[in-house]
Structure formats: structure tokens, C-alpha cells
Amino acid sequence: MDKKERIQIEVEIPAKKVHVEHAFCPNGHQLVDESVKIHGKSAIKVKVKYQGKEGLFYIDPTYGSYDNIEEGISLPKGAVLELFCPECGVSLTDKDETCQLCSAPLFVLELPHNGIVEGCLRKGCVYHKMKLVDAEQQVARLFENDTMESYL
Numbered sequence: 001m002d003k004k005e006r007i008q009i010e011v012e013i014p015a016k017k018v019h020v021e022h023a024f025c026p027n028g029h030q031l032v033d034e035s036v037k038i039h040g041k042s043a044i045k046v047k048v049k050y051q052g053k054e055g056l057f058y059i060d061p062t063y064g065s066y067d068n069i070e071e072g073i074s075l076p077k078g079a080v081l082e083l084f085c086p087e088c089g090v091s092l093t094d095k096d097e098t099c100q101l102c103s104a105p106l107f108v109l110e111l112p113h114n115g116i117v118e119g120c121l122r123k124g125c126v127y128h129k130m131k132l133v134d135a136e137q138q139v140a141r142l143f144e145n146d147t148m149e150s151y152l
Contacts, residue, residue: 015064020044020117023061023109025085025092031109033058038067044109046092049082050075056086063117063130077124083107094118101127 019041023031033045036058043058048070055073060066075081083092094108097118104122111117111132119128 016062017064019062020109020111021061022112023117024111025088025090026110027085027088027090029085029087031085032061036069038062038069039065043069045086046107047084047086047089048073048075049084050079057081057083059119063128066126075123079123080104081121081123083121093121099125099127101125 021032021042023044025031031044031046032042034042036043036045038058038060039062041061044061046057046059048055048057050073053073056071057073057075058069058071060068084090085092092107092109094106097106097108098104099106099120099122102120102122102125104120104125106118106127107121109117111130113132115130115132117128117130120126
């Protein structure tokens, strides 16, 4: 067997059971802001742009929860937002993916160990997904002592 077979392992994570503790922009800046809490957990801070206006947007770090905080901007439901790193200004838009529910662009946040969280940029759309590691890493880690929390 010379060929490596690629498999995809999916684990369904119940809503509100895990939360992101470390999220980064593509340039490596930490996006989790310990000074702002949503449901007692440190929020994910991003810069938001909509119709020429800018503000801050705090994303609920609990996977499957959508209680976000807007600061300095009012965003109507259905608006398609642009998100950026508040430190370096790099775009957080995923250039290759669109929402499976509404076709809007997605944002992507990087997690430790090459994981990602993707979510829809349309305010009010609930599409999102979390990928902790690639398939080969997932299989390898089944036999290690890592816990899910080490990826968040």
C-alpha cells in the first residue's frame, strides 16, 4: 500500500459546550480580549467595517452561542460585515469559502495546533464550523494524551 488514503473525521460538538480561549489573526496577533467578557468568558475582539463605518465587534467565544457586542457602530441584522485584526488590520475574510446557508463570505480565526473557526459574515446567520486539526493529525492525536481544551 504505497498510496496514503486521506480520511475526514467529523466530531459533532454540542452547542455551548466548548469555548475558544486562543484565537489569532493570520499574522499571529492574539484576538481574545480578557477585559471584555461574554457569559463570563473572554470575548474575541475584531475590528468591524460596514458601509464606510468602523467599530469594534466582540464575538462570543462559546461555540454555538451568538451573543456578540458592538462598540462604536450599529450593525443591522442581515448586514454583511468585514472583519479585521484590531492590531495589524489584516482581513479575516476567507477568500476561498462562502456560507453554506446564505452564500455570504466567511471569516476565519486561527486556533492553536493549526485549527480554525469559520463563521458567516452576515449578521444574524448562524453558520459556523470548527476544525481542530487536519485528518492525519486527528488520527495521530487519538492515541496521545491531548485533550480538546488544548486545541482551543
